[in-house]
Amino acid sequence: MSAALVVAGVSRSFGGLTAVHAVDLSLEPGERHAIIGPNGAGKTTLFNLIAGELAPSAGRIVVFGQDVTRLPPERRAALGLARTFQINTLFPNLTATENVLLAVQGTTPTKLRLHRPIESYRHLYERAAHLLDSVGLAGKGSEMVRTLSHGEQRQLEIALAIGGTPRILLLDEPTAGLSPSESQRLVRLLKRLETSLTLLVIEHDMDVVFEIAERITVLHDGKVIADGDRDQVKASPLVAEIYFGSD
Amino acid sequence: MTARRAIPFSACAALLLAVPPFLPPYPLTLLTQILIFAIFAMSLDLLLGYTGLASLGHAAYFGIAAYAVAILATRSQASFWVCLLAAVFAATAVAAVFGFVAIRAVGVYFLMITLALGMVVWGLAFRWVSVTMGDNGISGIARPTLFGVSLASPLPFHYLSLAVFFVAFALLWLVVRSPFGLSLQGIRETERRMRALGYDVWLHKYLAFVLAGGFAGLAGALWAYYDGFVSPVEVHLVTSVETLLMVALGGPGTLFGPILGAAVIVLFKNLLSIYTKRWLLILGLVYIGVIVLTPKGILGALRGARR
Numbered sequence A: 001m002s003a004a005l006v007v008a009g010v011s012r013s014f015g016g017l018t019a020v021h022a023v024d025l026s027l028e029p030g031e032r033h034a035i036i037g038p039n040g041a042g043k044t045t046l047f048n049l050i051a052g053e054l055a056p057s058a059g060r061i062v063v064f065g066q067d068v069t070r071l072p073p074e075r076r077a078a079l080g081l082a083r084t085f086q087i088n089t090l091f092p093n094l095t096a097t098e099n100v101l102l103a104v105q106g107t108t109p110t111k112l113r114l115h116r117p118i119e120s121y122r123h124l125y126e127r128a129a130h131l132l133d134s135v136g137l138a139g140k141g142s143e144m145v146r147t148l149s150h151g152e153q154r155q156l157e158i159a160l161a162i163g164g165t166p167r168i169l170l171l172d173e174p175t176a177g178l179s180p181s182e183s184q185r186l187v188r189l190l191k192r193l194e195t196s197l198t199l200l201v202i203e204h205d206m207d208v209v210f211e212i213a214e215r216i217t218v219l220h221d222g223k224v225i226a227d228g229d230r231d232q233v234k235a236s237p238l239v240a241e242i243y244f245g246s247d
Numbered sequence B: 001m002t003a004r005r006a007i008p009f010s011a012c013a014a015l016l017l018a019v020p021p022f023l024p025p026y027p028l029t030l031l032t033q034i035l036i037f038a039i040f041a042m043s044l045d046l047l048l049g050y051t052g053l054a055s056l057g058h059a060a061y062f063g064i065a066a067y068a069v070a071i072l073a074t075r076s077q078a079s080f081w082v083c084l085l086a087a088v089f090a091a092t093a094v095a096a097v098f099g100f101v102a103i104r105a106v107g108v109y110f111l112m113i114t115l116a117l118g119m120v121v122w123g124l125a126f127r128w129v130s131v132t133m134g135d136n137g138i139s140g141i142a143r144p145t146l147f148g149v150s151l152a153s154p155l156p157f158h159y160l161s162l163a164v165f166f167v168a169f170a171l172l173w174l175v176v177r178s179p180f181g182l183s184l185q186g187i188r189e190t191e192r193r194m195r196a197l198g199y200d201v202w203l204h205k206y207l208a209f210v211l212a213g214g215f216a217g218l219a220g221a222l223w224a225y226y227d228g229f230v231s232p233v234e235v236h237l238v239t240s241v242e243t244l245l246m247v248a249l250g251g252p253g254t255l256f257g258p259i260l261g262a263a264v265i266v267l268f269k270n271l272l273s274i275y276t277k278r279w280l281l282i283l284g285l286v287y288i289g290v291i292v293l294t295p296k297g298i299l300g301a302l303r304g305a306r307r
Ligand SMILES: Nc1ncnc2c1ncn2[C@@H]1O[C@H](COP(=O)(O)OP(=O)(O)OP(=O)(O)O)[C@@H](O)[C@H]1O
Pocket: A014, A017, A019, A037, A038, A039, A040, A041, A042, A043, A044, A045, A046, A086
Protein backbone atom coordinates (compact mmCIF):
# COMPACT_ATOMS: atom_id res chain seq x y z
CA MET A 1 0.00 0.00 0.00
CA SER A 2 1.63 3.24 -1.10
CA ALA A 3 1.58 6.31 1.12
CA ALA A 4 -0.40 9.37 0.09
CA LEU A 5 2.42 11.75 0.84
CA VAL A 6 6.07 11.15 1.61
CA VAL A 7 8.51 13.86 2.58
CA ALA A 8 11.99 12.35 2.63
CA GLY A 9 14.95 14.24 4.07
CA VAL A 10 13.67 17.58 2.84
CA SER A 11 15.68 20.71 3.66
CA ARG A 12 15.43 24.30 2.65
CA SER A 13 17.59 27.23 3.62
CA PHE A 14 17.27 30.95 3.05
CA GLY A 15 20.79 32.32 2.94
CA GLY A 16 22.35 31.24 6.22
CA LEU A 17 19.06 30.23 7.83
CA THR A 18 17.94 26.62 7.53
CA ALA A 19 14.15 26.97 7.79
CA VAL A 20 13.46 23.28 7.19
CA HIS A 21 16.10 20.72 8.14
CA ALA A 22 16.04 17.09 6.92
CA VAL A 23 12.35 16.61 7.62
CA ASP A 24 10.84 13.14 7.16
CA LEU A 25 7.09 12.67 7.08
CA SER A 26 4.83 9.96 5.74
CA LEU A 27 1.05 10.08 5.55
CA GLU A 28 -1.18 7.10 4.76
CA PRO A 29 -4.26 7.72 2.58
CA GLY A 30 -7.03 9.08 4.78
CA GLU A 31 -4.67 9.99 7.60
CA ARG A 32 -5.44 13.10 9.67
CA HIS A 33 -2.17 14.67 10.68
CA ALA A 34 -1.29 17.92 12.45
CA ILE A 35 1.93 19.90 12.49
CA ILE A 36 2.56 22.07 15.50
CA GLY A 37 5.50 24.18 16.53
CA PRO A 38 6.36 27.70 17.66
CA ASN A 39 6.43 30.73 15.38
CA GLY A 40 9.22 30.52 12.84
CA ALA A 41 9.57 26.74 13.24
CA GLY A 42 9.38 26.27 9.48
CA LYS A 43 5.82 24.95 9.20
CA THR A 44 4.69 27.22 6.37
CA THR A 45 7.99 26.72 4.59
CA LEU A 46 7.40 22.97 4.72
CA PHE A 47 3.96 23.50 3.14
CA ASN A 48 5.48 25.63 0.42
CA LEU A 49 7.93 22.84 -0.29
CA ILE A 50 5.21 20.18 -0.41
CA ALA A 51 2.94 22.34 -2.61
CA GLY A 52 5.80 23.20 -4.95
CA GLU A 53 6.10 26.92 -4.40
CA LEU A 54 9.62 26.46 -3.11
CA ALA A 55 12.25 24.04 -4.35
CA PRO A 56 13.96 22.02 -1.61
CA SER A 57 17.73 22.33 -1.15
CA ALA A 58 17.77 18.58 -0.49
CA GLY A 59 15.37 15.66 -0.26
CA ARG A 60 12.38 14.28 -2.18
CA ILE A 61 8.62 14.70 -2.11
CA VAL A 62 6.41 11.85 -3.30
CA VAL A 63 2.65 12.05 -3.88
CA PHE A 64 0.80 8.75 -4.34
CA GLY A 65 3.98 7.04 -5.44
CA GLN A 66 4.96 9.75 -7.90
CA ASP A 67 8.08 11.83 -7.31
CA VAL A 68 6.91 15.45 -7.58
CA THR A 69 10.06 17.13 -6.30
CA ARG A 70 10.61 18.91 -9.62
CA LEU A 71 6.96 19.55 -10.53
CA PRO A 72 5.46 23.06 -10.42
CA PRO A 73 2.51 23.75 -8.08
CA GLU A 74 -0.15 23.43 -10.79
CA ARG A 75 1.00 19.93 -11.72
CA ARG A 76 0.89 18.88 -8.07
CA ALA A 77 -2.61 20.35 -7.79
CA ALA A 78 -3.63 18.26 -10.79
CA LEU A 79 -2.45 15.17 -8.86
CA GLY A 80 -4.89 16.02 -6.09
CA LEU A 81 -2.84 18.22 -3.77
CA ALA A 82 -4.62 21.31 -2.46
CA ARG A 83 -3.70 23.91 0.14
CA THR A 84 -4.85 26.97 2.00
CA PHE A 85 -2.64 29.92 2.81
CA GLN A 86 -1.82 31.28 6.25
CA ILE A 87 -2.38 34.77 4.86
CA ASN A 88 -5.57 34.89 2.78
CA THR A 89 -4.65 34.49 -0.88
CA LEU A 90 -7.96 35.03 -2.65
CA PHE A 91 -9.28 36.94 -5.65
CA PRO A 92 -10.41 40.19 -3.98
CA ASN A 93 -12.14 41.81 -6.98
CA LEU A 94 -14.20 38.77 -7.90
CA THR A 95 -17.33 37.55 -6.16
CA ALA A 96 -17.26 34.71 -3.63
CA THR A 97 -19.01 32.47 -6.17
CA GLU A 98 -16.46 33.33 -8.86
CA ASN A 99 -13.65 32.57 -6.40
CA VAL A 100 -15.04 29.12 -5.74
CA LEU A 101 -15.80 28.54 -9.45
CA LEU A 102 -12.12 29.07 -10.17
CA ALA A 103 -11.30 26.38 -7.62
CA VAL A 104 -13.93 23.97 -8.94
CA GLN A 105 -12.88 24.22 -12.59
CA GLY A 106 -9.15 24.37 -11.78
CA THR A 107 -8.70 20.62 -11.82
CA THR A 108 -10.98 20.01 -14.83
CA PRO A 109 -10.54 20.60 -18.58
CA THR A 110 -13.44 23.09 -18.41
CA LYS A 111 -10.99 25.81 -17.41
CA LEU A 112 -9.85 26.14 -21.04
CA ARG A 113 -13.33 26.37 -22.59
CA LEU A 114 -14.01 29.72 -24.21
CA HIS A 115 -17.01 29.24 -26.46
CA ARG A 116 -19.76 29.18 -23.84
CA PRO A 117 -20.61 31.59 -21.01
CA ILE A 118 -19.69 30.12 -17.66
CA GLU A 119 -23.32 30.50 -16.53
CA SER A 120 -24.22 27.66 -18.86
CA TYR A 121 -22.17 25.21 -16.79
CA ARG A 122 -24.88 24.55 -14.22
CA HIS A 123 -23.00 21.82 -12.39
CA LEU A 124 -20.12 24.18 -11.63
CA TYR A 125 -22.53 26.65 -10.06
CA GLU A 126 -24.29 23.96 -8.08
CA ARG A 127 -21.01 22.74 -6.68
CA ALA A 128 -19.89 26.30 -5.90
CA ALA A 129 -23.13 27.01 -4.04
CA HIS A 130 -22.78 23.77 -2.11
CA LEU A 131 -19.20 24.63 -1.13
CA LEU A 132 -20.11 28.14 0.01
CA ASP A 133 -22.92 26.66 2.04
CA SER A 134 -20.70 24.07 3.69
CA VAL A 135 -18.20 26.70 4.90
CA GLY A 136 -20.98 28.94 6.21
CA LEU A 137 -21.01 31.46 3.37
CA ALA A 138 -24.46 30.70 1.98
CA GLY A 139 -26.00 33.94 0.74
CA LYS A 140 -22.62 35.64 0.32
CA GLY A 141 -22.03 34.31 -3.19
CA SER A 142 -22.58 37.54 -5.07
CA GLU A 143 -20.47 39.69 -2.75
CA MET A 144 -17.06 40.94 -3.77
CA VAL A 145 -14.48 39.10 -1.74
CA ARG A 146 -12.70 42.29 -0.70
CA THR A 147 -15.89 43.34 1.11
CA LEU A 148 -16.08 40.12 3.18
CA SER A 149 -14.91 40.12 6.80
CA HIS A 150 -11.62 38.50 7.72
CA GLY A 151 -13.43 35.50 9.21
CA GLU A 152 -15.49 35.06 6.06
CA GLN A 153 -12.38 35.26 3.91
CA ARG A 154 -10.78 32.59 6.10
CA GLN A 155 -13.74 30.29 5.42
CA LEU A 156 -13.48 31.03 1.71
CA GLU A 157 -9.84 29.90 1.86
CA ILE A 158 -11.14 26.48 2.89
CA ALA A 159 -13.83 26.43 0.19
CA LEU A 160 -11.18 27.16 -2.45
CA ALA A 161 -8.94 24.39 -1.18
CA ILE A 162 -11.65 21.72 -1.20
CA GLY A 163 -13.25 23.02 -4.40
CA GLY A 164 -11.04 20.95 -6.69
CA THR A 165 -11.95 17.71 -4.81
CA PRO A 166 -8.39 17.05 -3.65
CA ARG A 167 -7.01 13.79 -2.31
CA ILE A 168 -4.50 15.55 -0.07
CA LEU A 169 -5.43 18.75 1.75
CA LEU A 170 -2.90 21.05 3.41
CA LEU A 171 -4.40 23.63 5.78
CA ASP A 172 -2.16 26.40 7.15
CA GLU A 173 -3.64 27.65 10.44
CA PRO A 174 -7.26 27.41 9.26
CA THR A 175 -8.79 28.69 12.51
CA ALA A 176 -6.52 31.72 12.92
CA GLY A 177 -8.79 34.75 13.19
CA LEU A 178 -12.02 32.75 13.47
CA SER A 179 -14.50 33.20 16.30
CA PRO A 180 -15.00 30.16 18.59
CA SER A 181 -18.28 29.29 16.88
CA GLU A 182 -16.74 29.64 13.40
CA SER A 183 -13.89 27.43 14.62
CA GLN A 184 -16.34 24.81 15.78
CA ARG A 185 -18.15 24.81 12.44
CA LEU A 186 -14.81 24.37 10.68
CA VAL A 187 -13.93 21.41 12.90
CA ARG A 188 -17.30 19.82 12.09
CA LEU A 189 -16.70 20.43 8.38
CA LEU A 190 -13.24 18.86 8.54
CA LYS A 191 -14.61 15.82 10.35
CA ARG A 192 -17.29 15.41 7.67
CA LEU A 193 -14.76 15.33 4.80
CA GLU A 194 -14.47 12.04 2.92
CA THR A 195 -12.57 9.50 4.98
CA SER A 196 -10.25 8.84 2.03
CA LEU A 197 -9.02 12.44 2.10
CA THR A 198 -5.55 12.84 3.55
CA LEU A 199 -5.33 15.89 5.79
CA LEU A 200 -2.24 17.76 6.94
CA VAL A 201 -3.01 20.76 9.11
CA ILE A 202 -0.83 23.38 10.75
CA GLU A 203 -2.66 24.59 13.83
CA HIS A 204 -1.90 26.49 17.01
CA ASP A 205 -5.20 25.77 18.78
CA MET A 206 -4.47 22.50 20.63
CA ASP A 207 -8.17 21.75 21.17
CA VAL A 208 -8.67 21.80 17.42
CA VAL A 209 -5.55 19.71 16.89
CA PHE A 210 -6.67 17.01 19.33
CA GLU A 211 -10.15 16.96 17.84
CA ILE A 212 -9.22 16.46 14.20
CA ALA A 213 -5.75 14.86 14.14
CA GLU A 214 -4.82 11.33 15.02
CA ARG A 215 -1.11 11.98 14.58
CA ILE A 216 0.96 15.02 15.43
CA THR A 217 4.38 16.12 14.29
CA VAL A 218 6.22 18.77 16.28
CA LEU A 219 8.54 21.05 14.37
CA HIS A 220 11.13 23.25 16.04
CA ASP A 221 13.90 25.24 14.35
CA GLY A 222 13.13 23.38 11.13
CA LYS A 223 13.56 19.93 12.69
CA VAL A 224 11.07 17.26 13.67
CA ILE A 225 11.46 16.92 17.45
CA ALA A 226 8.51 14.62 18.11
CA ASP A 227 6.08 12.55 16.10
CA GLY A 228 3.27 10.32 17.32
CA ASP A 229 -0.25 10.27 18.70
CA ARG A 230 -1.60 12.75 21.18
CA ASP A 231 -0.25 11.03 24.29
CA GLN A 232 3.19 10.32 22.83
CA VAL A 233 3.58 13.95 21.84
CA LYS A 234 2.35 15.21 25.19
CA ALA A 235 4.74 12.86 26.99
CA SER A 236 7.79 14.09 25.12
CA PRO A 237 9.88 16.16 27.53
CA LEU A 238 11.34 18.15 24.65
CA VAL A 239 7.86 19.17 23.54
CA ALA A 240 6.80 20.06 27.06
CA GLU A 241 9.84 22.28 27.39
CA ILE A 242 9.77 23.97 23.99
CA TYR A 243 6.13 24.07 23.11
CA PHE A 244 3.74 23.67 26.01
CA GLY A 245 6.26 25.16 28.41
CA SER A 246 6.21 28.45 26.55
CA ASP A 247 2.48 29.04 27.04
CA MET B 1 -27.02 38.52 -20.41
CA THR B 2 -29.33 39.81 -17.73
CA ALA B 3 -32.44 41.78 -18.65
CA ARG B 4 -31.06 44.84 -16.84
CA ARG B 5 -28.17 44.94 -19.28
CA ALA B 6 -29.99 43.70 -22.36
CA ILE B 7 -32.09 46.86 -22.69
CA PRO B 8 -29.34 49.52 -22.87
CA PHE B 9 -27.32 47.08 -24.92
CA SER B 10 -30.04 46.67 -27.57
CA ALA B 11 -30.67 50.42 -27.53
CA CYS B 12 -26.99 51.09 -28.32
CA ALA B 13 -26.99 48.49 -31.09
CA ALA B 14 -30.16 49.94 -32.61
CA LEU B 15 -28.71 53.46 -32.52
CA LEU B 16 -25.51 52.29 -34.18
CA LEU B 17 -27.57 50.67 -36.93
CA ALA B 18 -30.07 53.48 -37.46
CA VAL B 19 -28.05 56.68 -37.14
CA PRO B 20 -25.30 56.44 -39.82
CA PRO B 21 -27.46 57.41 -42.88
CA PHE B 22 -28.33 60.69 -41.17
CA LEU B 23 -24.76 61.69 -40.41
CA PRO B 24 -22.76 64.11 -42.58
CA PRO B 25 -19.63 62.53 -44.12
CA TYR B 26 -17.06 63.80 -41.62
CA PRO B 27 -18.83 62.67 -38.43
CA LEU B 28 -19.58 59.38 -40.18
CA THR B 29 -15.91 58.70 -40.89
CA LEU B 30 -15.11 59.58 -37.29
CA LEU B 31 -17.66 57.02 -36.18
CA THR B 32 -16.06 54.43 -38.47
CA GLN B 33 -12.67 55.22 -36.92
CA ILE B 34 -14.17 54.81 -33.47
CA LEU B 35 -15.52 51.36 -34.34
CA ILE B 36 -12.17 50.20 -35.71
CA PHE B 37 -10.24 51.48 -32.71
CA ALA B 38 -12.87 50.05 -30.39
CA ILE B 39 -12.08 46.56 -31.75
CA PHE B 40 -8.38 47.29 -31.29
CA ALA B 41 -8.89 48.58 -27.73
CA MET B 42 -11.13 45.66 -26.74
CA SER B 43 -8.43 43.26 -27.92
CA LEU B 44 -5.85 45.03 -25.76
CA ASP B 45 -8.23 44.99 -22.81
CA LEU B 46 -8.27 41.20 -22.95
CA LEU B 47 -4.62 41.53 -21.87
CA LEU B 48 -4.64 44.69 -19.76
CA GLY B 49 -8.01 44.66 -18.05
CA TYR B 50 -8.78 40.97 -17.88
CA THR B 51 -5.39 39.26 -17.58
CA GLY B 52 -3.48 42.14 -15.98
CA LEU B 53 -0.77 42.25 -18.65
CA ALA B 54 0.24 45.74 -19.80
CA SER B 55 1.56 45.40 -23.35
CA LEU B 56 3.43 48.31 -24.89
CA GLY B 57 3.66 46.67 -28.28
CA HIS B 58 0.10 45.89 -29.22
CA ALA B 59 0.24 48.08 -32.33
CA ALA B 60 2.55 45.45 -33.83
CA TYR B 61 -0.37 43.05 -34.50
CA PHE B 62 -2.62 45.85 -35.72
CA GLY B 63 0.14 47.03 -38.03
CA ILE B 64 1.15 43.62 -39.32
CA ALA B 65 -2.43 42.97 -40.38
CA ALA B 66 -2.66 46.42 -41.99
CA TYR B 67 0.53 45.76 -43.93
CA ALA B 68 -0.68 42.31 -44.94
CA VAL B 69 -3.81 43.86 -46.46
CA ALA B 70 -1.80 46.66 -48.09
CA ILE B 71 0.68 44.29 -49.70
CA LEU B 72 -1.85 41.68 -50.82
CA ALA B 73 -4.39 44.21 -52.08
CA THR B 74 -1.95 46.39 -54.01
CA ARG B 75 0.47 43.75 -55.36
CA SER B 76 -1.70 40.68 -55.84
CA GLN B 77 -5.11 42.35 -56.13
CA ALA B 78 -6.28 39.76 -53.62
CA SER B 79 -9.96 39.76 -52.73
CA PHE B 80 -11.32 41.22 -49.51
CA TRP B 81 -11.85 37.85 -47.85
CA VAL B 82 -8.40 36.57 -48.76
CA CYS B 83 -6.84 39.78 -47.44
CA LEU B 84 -8.86 39.71 -44.25
CA LEU B 85 -8.07 36.07 -43.50
CA ALA B 86 -4.39 36.45 -44.34
CA ALA B 87 -4.13 39.59 -42.22
CA VAL B 88 -5.74 38.05 -39.15
CA PHE B 89 -3.68 34.92 -39.63
CA ALA B 90 -0.44 36.92 -39.91
CA ALA B 91 -1.20 38.92 -36.76
CA THR B 92 -2.15 35.78 -34.84
CA ALA B 93 0.94 33.90 -36.02
CA VAL B 94 3.29 36.71 -35.04
CA ALA B 95 1.55 36.99 -31.65
CA ALA B 96 2.03 33.23 -31.24
CA VAL B 97 5.76 33.60 -31.83
CA PHE B 98 6.21 36.79 -29.80
CA GLY B 99 4.09 35.35 -27.01
CA PHE B 100 6.68 32.64 -26.44
CA VAL B 101 9.25 35.33 -25.74
CA ALA B 102 7.05 37.79 -23.86
CA ILE B 103 4.88 35.69 -21.54
CA ARG B 104 7.83 34.40 -19.53
CA ALA B 105 8.51 37.94 -18.36
CA VAL B 106 6.54 39.45 -15.52
CA GLY B 107 5.69 42.97 -14.43
CA VAL B 108 7.85 45.69 -15.84
CA TYR B 109 9.88 43.15 -17.83
CA PHE B 110 6.77 42.21 -19.75
CA LEU B 111 6.32 45.90 -20.55
CA MET B 112 9.93 46.14 -21.75
CA ILE B 113 9.81 42.99 -23.86
CA THR B 114 6.54 43.88 -25.57
CA LEU B 115 8.00 47.33 -26.20
CA ALA B 116 11.12 45.77 -27.72
CA LEU B 117 9.12 43.36 -29.91
CA GLY B 118 6.97 46.27 -31.06
CA MET B 119 10.12 48.17 -31.99
CA VAL B 120 11.32 45.20 -34.03
CA VAL B 121 8.14 45.30 -36.10
CA TRP B 122 8.36 49.07 -36.45
CA GLY B 123 12.00 48.70 -37.54
CA LEU B 124 10.96 46.19 -40.19
CA ALA B 125 8.19 48.45 -41.46
CA PHE B 126 10.67 51.30 -41.64
CA ARG B 127 13.72 49.55 -43.07
CA TRP B 128 12.44 46.67 -45.19
CA VAL B 129 11.78 49.09 -48.01
CA SER B 130 11.38 46.51 -50.80
CA VAL B 131 8.30 45.10 -49.08
CA THR B 132 6.93 47.93 -46.97
CA MET B 133 8.05 50.97 -49.00
CA GLY B 134 9.63 52.21 -45.77
CA ASP B 135 8.78 55.71 -44.67
CA ASN B 136 6.66 56.36 -47.77
CA GLY B 137 4.21 53.67 -46.78
CA ILE B 138 1.90 51.79 -49.10
CA SER B 139 -0.90 53.78 -50.66
CA GLY B 140 -3.68 53.00 -53.09
CA ILE B 141 -5.39 50.25 -51.14
CA ALA B 142 -8.73 50.09 -52.93
CA ARG B 143 -11.86 49.34 -50.96
CA PRO B 144 -13.56 46.17 -52.13
CA THR B 145 -16.95 45.46 -53.61
CA LEU B 146 -18.86 43.01 -51.43
CA PHE B 147 -22.03 41.22 -52.52
CA GLY B 148 -22.34 43.68 -55.41
CA VAL B 149 -22.01 46.76 -53.21
CA SER B 150 -19.01 49.01 -53.62
CA LEU B 151 -17.57 50.02 -50.24
CA ALA B 152 -15.72 52.99 -51.70
CA SER B 153 -18.03 55.60 -50.17
CA PRO B 154 -18.21 56.20 -46.41
CA LEU B 155 -21.67 54.80 -45.67
CA PRO B 156 -21.33 51.24 -46.99
CA PHE B 157 -17.84 51.02 -45.55
CA HIS B 158 -19.18 52.13 -42.22
CA TYR B 159 -21.70 49.32 -42.25
CA LEU B 160 -18.95 46.82 -43.04
CA SER B 161 -17.00 48.14 -40.05
CA LEU B 162 -20.11 47.94 -37.90
CA ALA B 163 -20.68 44.32 -38.91
CA VAL B 164 -17.07 43.41 -38.10
CA PHE B 165 -17.37 45.31 -34.84
CA PHE B 166 -20.49 43.38 -33.84
CA VAL B 167 -18.81 40.07 -34.65
CA ALA B 168 -15.67 41.00 -32.69
CA PHE B 169 -17.73 42.21 -29.75
CA ALA B 170 -19.83 39.04 -29.67
CA LEU B 171 -16.78 36.78 -29.82
CA LEU B 172 -14.90 38.71 -27.17
CA TRP B 173 -18.00 38.82 -25.01
CA LEU B 174 -18.14 35.03 -25.16
CA VAL B 175 -14.45 34.76 -24.32
CA VAL B 176 -14.55 37.03 -21.28
CA ARG B 177 -17.69 35.38 -19.94
CA SER B 178 -16.38 31.84 -20.47
CA PRO B 179 -14.60 29.63 -17.94
CA PHE B 180 -11.37 30.63 -19.69
CA GLY B 181 -12.27 34.31 -19.32
CA LEU B 182 -12.80 33.86 -15.60
CA SER B 183 -9.41 32.17 -15.35
CA LEU B 184 -7.82 35.26 -16.91
CA GLN B 185 -9.38 37.44 -14.23
CA GLY B 186 -8.13 35.04 -11.59
CA ILE B 187 -4.63 35.43 -12.99
CA ARG B 188 -5.00 39.21 -12.92
CA GLU B 189 -6.06 39.03 -9.28
CA THR B 190 -3.76 36.43 -7.72
CA GLU B 191 -1.44 34.39 -9.89
CA ARG B 192 -0.09 32.44 -6.94
CA ARG B 193 -3.48 31.09 -5.97
CA MET B 194 -4.25 30.19 -9.56
CA ARG B 195 -1.19 27.96 -9.68
CA ALA B 196 -2.16 26.34 -6.39
CA LEU B 197 -5.59 25.63 -7.87
CA GLY B 198 -4.07 23.78 -10.80
CA TYR B 199 -3.89 26.40 -13.55
CA ASP B 200 -0.99 26.47 -15.97
CA VAL B 201 -0.78 30.25 -15.75
CA TRP B 202 1.70 30.48 -18.59
CA LEU B 203 -0.64 28.67 -20.97
CA HIS B 204 -3.64 30.84 -20.11
CA LYS B 205 -1.65 34.05 -20.51
CA TYR B 206 -0.20 32.80 -23.77
CA LEU B 207 -3.62 31.97 -25.22
CA ALA B 208 -4.92 35.39 -24.16
CA PHE B 209 -1.91 37.02 -25.83
CA VAL B 210 -2.45 35.16 -29.11
CA LEU B 211 -6.20 35.89 -29.11
CA ALA B 212 -5.57 39.55 -28.41
CA GLY B 213 -3.11 39.63 -31.31
CA GLY B 214 -5.69 38.09 -33.63
CA PHE B 215 -8.40 40.63 -32.76
CA ALA B 216 -5.92 43.50 -33.06
CA GLY B 217 -5.22 42.10 -36.52
CA LEU B 218 -8.91 42.25 -37.40
CA ALA B 219 -8.93 45.94 -36.49
CA GLY B 220 -5.71 46.53 -38.42
CA ALA B 221 -7.10 44.93 -41.56
CA LEU B 222 -10.17 47.17 -41.46
CA TRP B 223 -7.98 50.18 -40.86
CA ALA B 224 -5.94 49.50 -44.00
CA TYR B 225 -9.12 49.59 -46.09
CA TYR B 226 -10.49 52.55 -44.20
CA ASP B 227 -7.41 54.71 -44.69
CA GLY B 228 -6.28 53.29 -48.03
CA PHE B 229 -2.74 53.91 -46.80
CA VAL B 230 -0.42 52.09 -44.40
CA SER B 231 2.84 53.46 -43.00
CA PRO B 232 5.16 52.78 -40.04
CA VAL B 233 2.92 55.08 -37.97
CA GLU B 234 0.47 52.17 -37.69
CA VAL B 235 3.01 50.06 -35.79
CA HIS B 236 4.59 52.90 -33.84
CA LEU B 237 4.84 53.04 -30.06
CA VAL B 238 2.52 56.05 -30.06
CA THR B 239 -0.26 53.90 -31.51
CA SER B 240 0.31 51.30 -28.78
CA VAL B 241 0.24 53.97 -26.08
CA GLU B 242 -2.90 55.60 -27.51
CA THR B 243 -4.66 52.25 -27.34
CA LEU B 244 -3.51 51.69 -23.77
CA LEU B 245 -4.98 55.10 -22.97
CA MET B 246 -8.28 54.14 -24.59
CA VAL B 247 -8.54 51.11 -22.33
CA ALA B 248 -7.38 52.85 -19.16
CA LEU B 249 -9.52 55.91 -19.80
CA GLY B 250 -12.70 54.04 -20.70
CA GLY B 251 -12.53 51.37 -18.03
CA PRO B 252 -10.29 48.31 -18.07
CA GLY B 253 -11.74 44.88 -17.37
CA THR B 254 -14.96 45.58 -19.28
CA LEU B 255 -15.79 45.52 -22.98
CA PHE B 256 -17.79 48.76 -22.96
CA GLY B 257 -14.92 50.69 -21.35
CA PRO B 258 -12.52 50.35 -24.28
CA ILE B 259 -15.34 51.31 -26.71
CA LEU B 260 -15.99 54.46 -24.72
CA GLY B 261 -12.25 55.15 -24.46
CA ALA B 262 -11.84 54.67 -28.21
CA ALA B 263 -14.67 57.16 -28.83
CA VAL B 264 -13.18 59.79 -26.53
CA ILE B 265 -9.67 59.49 -27.87
CA VAL B 266 -10.59 59.34 -31.55
CA LEU B 267 -12.75 62.45 -31.12
CA PHE B 268 -10.06 64.22 -29.11
CA LYS B 269 -7.38 63.37 -31.58
CA ASN B 270 -9.35 64.50 -34.62
CA LEU B 271 -11.00 67.59 -33.18
CA LEU B 272 -8.12 68.87 -31.07
CA SER B 273 -5.52 68.34 -33.73
CA ILE B 274 -7.35 70.93 -35.83
CA TYR B 275 -6.40 73.54 -33.26
CA THR B 276 -3.15 72.30 -31.80
CA LYS B 277 -0.36 69.86 -32.53
CA ARG B 278 -0.04 69.22 -28.81
CA TRP B 279 -3.14 67.09 -28.56
CA LEU B 280 -1.14 64.18 -27.15
CA LEU B 281 -0.01 66.41 -24.29
CA ILE B 282 -3.58 67.50 -23.60
CA LEU B 283 -4.66 63.88 -23.77
CA GLY B 284 -2.00 62.97 -21.23
CA LEU B 285 -3.34 65.63 -18.88
CA VAL B 286 -6.89 64.38 -19.31
CA TYR B 287 -5.65 60.90 -18.62
CA ILE B 288 -3.89 61.94 -15.42
CA GLY B 289 -7.10 63.68 -14.38
CA VAL B 290 -9.12 60.54 -14.95
CA ILE B 291 -6.64 58.36 -13.07
CA VAL B 292 -6.66 60.73 -10.11
CA LEU B 293 -10.44 61.17 -10.07
CA THR B 294 -11.48 57.66 -11.01
CA PRO B 295 -8.96 54.85 -11.36
CA LYS B 296 -11.54 52.61 -13.00
CA GLY B 297 -11.99 54.87 -16.01
CA ILE B 298 -15.02 56.74 -17.27
CA LEU B 299 -17.21 53.65 -17.09
CA GLY B 300 -16.19 53.10 -13.47
CA ALA B 301 -17.09 56.71 -12.66
CA LEU B 302 -20.49 56.38 -14.34
CA ARG B 303 -21.23 53.19 -12.43
CA GLY B 304 -20.12 54.80 -9.18
CA ALA B 305 -22.45 57.75 -9.79
CA ARG B 306 -25.41 55.44 -10.38
CA ARG B 307 -25.00 53.71 -7.02
N1 LIG C 1 10.99 33.46 1.61
C1 LIG C 1 11.74 33.53 2.73
N2 LIG C 1 12.92 34.17 2.71
C2 LIG C 1 13.70 34.22 3.80
N3 LIG C 1 13.36 33.68 4.97
C3 LIG C 1 12.20 33.04 5.08
C4 LIG C 1 11.32 32.93 3.96
N4 LIG C 1 10.23 32.23 4.33
C5 LIG C 1 10.41 31.93 5.62
N5 LIG C 1 11.59 32.40 6.08
C6 LIG C 1 12.12 32.21 7.44
O1 LIG C 1 12.08 30.83 7.71
C7 LIG C 1 11.71 30.63 9.06
C8 LIG C 1 10.49 29.74 9.10
O2 LIG C 1 9.38 30.46 8.63
P1 LIG C 1 7.93 29.83 8.48
O3 LIG C 1 7.06 30.85 7.89
O4 LIG C 1 8.04 28.55 7.75
O5 LIG C 1 7.53 29.57 10.00
P2 LIG C 1 6.17 29.04 10.60
O6 LIG C 1 6.49 27.83 11.37
O7 LIG C 1 5.14 28.92 9.56
O8 LIG C 1 5.82 30.21 11.61
P3 LIG C 1 4.39 30.84 12.00
O9 LIG C 1 3.83 30.00 13.09
O10 LIG C 1 4.73 32.21 12.49
O11 LIG C 1 3.54 30.87 10.79
C9 LIG C 1 11.47 31.99 9.68
O12 LIG C 1 12.63 32.36 10.37
C10 LIG C 1 11.26 32.87 8.48
O13 LIG C 1 11.70 34.18 8.75
